[in-house]
Amino acid sequence: MKAKLAPIYFDPGKDEGFDVQLARLRELLADDAEFLEPLALGRRLPKEADAAIFPQMLGEAYRRVDDFRRLAAPIFVVTSEFGTLNMWDWEIVAYLEGEGVTTFAPYSLAQTRMLCRAAAARTHLRGRKFLVFQDNPGEGFQAPIFKRFYWWEDEAAARLSERFGISIVKKSFREFGARARAIPDAAAAAEWQRWRWPVDLPERALLSAVKVYLALREELDADPDIVSAGINCLNESHFSDTTPCLAWMMLYEERRLIWGCEADTLSMASKYVLHRALDAPILMTNLYPFLMAGPALKHERIPHFPDVSLYADTNPENYVLVAHCGYFGLLPPSFATEWTARPKVLAIVDENAHAVDGRLPVGPVTLAKLYPSLGKLTAVEGTLAGYAQFPGSDCLNGGVIHVPDGHRLVRRATSHHYLITTGHNLNDMRMAMGVFGIGVEEL
Known part of the structure; x- marks a missing residue:
């Protein structure tokens, strides 16, 4: 392009x-x-x-x-x-x-x-589509949490259309899940012979994951205007016997499709624009600033935050734990220093589900996400200092990121979902977002 x-x-x-x-x-x-x-x-x-x-x-x-x-x-x-x-x-x-x-x-x-x-x-982007699978977002699991998210509001879709010219195409997750399950095991097994990535999954879990890929591929083949796709995979996980993690990674590596965990369309738009402009590895994950203490620890079911005494800045206030679905975040093999798919971690999804366990290289990173109004991008340069493991928790392998001012990040963050790009990209983000008429606020 x-x-x-x-x-x-x-x-x-x-x-x-x-x-x-x-x-x-x-x-x-x-x-x-x-x-x-x-x-x-x-x-x-x-x-x-x-x-x-x-x-x-x-x-x-x-x-x-x-x-x-x-x-x-x-x-x-x-x-x-x-x-x-x-x-x-x-x-x-x-x-x-x-x-x-x-x-x-x-x-x-x-x-x-x-x-x-x-x-x-x-x-x-003008005239392109974001495809999302959902039925009654916010009404499924963890409703008190999911009902709060702006990306499901009609206003959010309208603003995405006005700012970028994209349309949000909504389809039933219930119907999609049933269609994926109906794909024969033999077809999934034959497809996996093309890939054979290093995964640590039981056969049934692997075949279910590949069936989601095959069903998604049919959707994309039917409409070439779709440039990003997402599924309400946690809140409405009862509609599927698996998660779409592996499928998203296969579709990124195969056709550079931008994926959206939990059908977060604002993350999808942020990711599309930044990845296309910067041409740098990018993923979405959850932020758990050490300053948030109780809520973060409870949600991840961990007893304490990682020890930062061996890092250059020993002040825990300037650190953020990042984790999503049990691991660092959903990233494809081409971005990773280490990568595999493992059985599910979260209780909210089917026992047959899975998650991706991958790592970016430690070093400079930039966190970013579009503001809800889409008038600016919030971003901060930091350092991926290392990784932390908490057996028996919802954070089996999370990342530890240092930021210049943890208090400012907590005051100005716009979402628990943020994008991570490798490298210090704030200056380039200012220039790239300017092309879209969007400003940048440093966290």
Whole structure:
């Protein structure tokens, strides 16, 4: 999925320098962008343009602000031979910003490529669908908890449509679960021969998991506009004899489908946008800040938080335990340093169900999720310091993440569900989310 970029020149002013720089950009961005025919500033952008790009800036810009304002697309300023902004264009960029014209001025080639991916994703999302399987969300298991979640509100679906142009397609989990169970064991066993991942599951549990994959694959094949899917797999787990964890991982590895645990559409949107733009490993998990104490410990059925005395910062207030469905979180093998699927942990799901036990590499990470209004992304850079195991609990292998200010995170967090990306990505997130017109608040 390459961005379609419309090169813009100043008329008068276009010279050989524009042509030379445009040729360089075609080469530097060959894997990330397609270039449309150049056009003069003031002309209407073609409908297929994902963004406008200026290979050359001139002082003429100071007298053409209205024409900049009329560009109905993100504006990239990439004027150096290295695929970045040139330093002597800071003044023009700052002037335009002061006049209410937002431009994107990358200072590394990696950022320029990231902007291309973000622009392509912004266009690609329009008219696409998120598929969710649910019947009466909030009415099943742990109703007092699940009834509180914003992502099931009609308002949330309306805002996702307004902001990103996506539609939420809802189908019955009851019917889907029955259809998956009806798939013959032989068909599931034959399909698994293509995969043979290292799993630690009884045969019946494995076959049930593969049947969910086969049923989901049929749904996706029938509608190519579906770019993300989720199931109300915990709250309404009585509709299935398994969980969709393995199926989501198979579909990600096979067709890069973005998955949504518990049909959390806000997590799905956050994950889609960030993963497409950053091209970094990403997963959703639950946050249990050490500062939350009682509620967190009770929910995970653990006696205490992990010991942090051996880490660089020994203040437990700045740590968060992250865990989901008994383990670190749902991540595919291609992201993981260690990976397997194991029998279920949570009492809320069928005895035949399963969960994924995987690990990201320890080191820098960034937590992020869209605000309910979708007007901003909340994010914080931290460090995955290690892993902690609590036998006999709902946290058999959780992650321990250090953040700069645990109190600020607890005050400003917008959900118990958050995305984790590898690396410190806050600056890139600011730039990528700007393409969508979304700000970033640092936790």
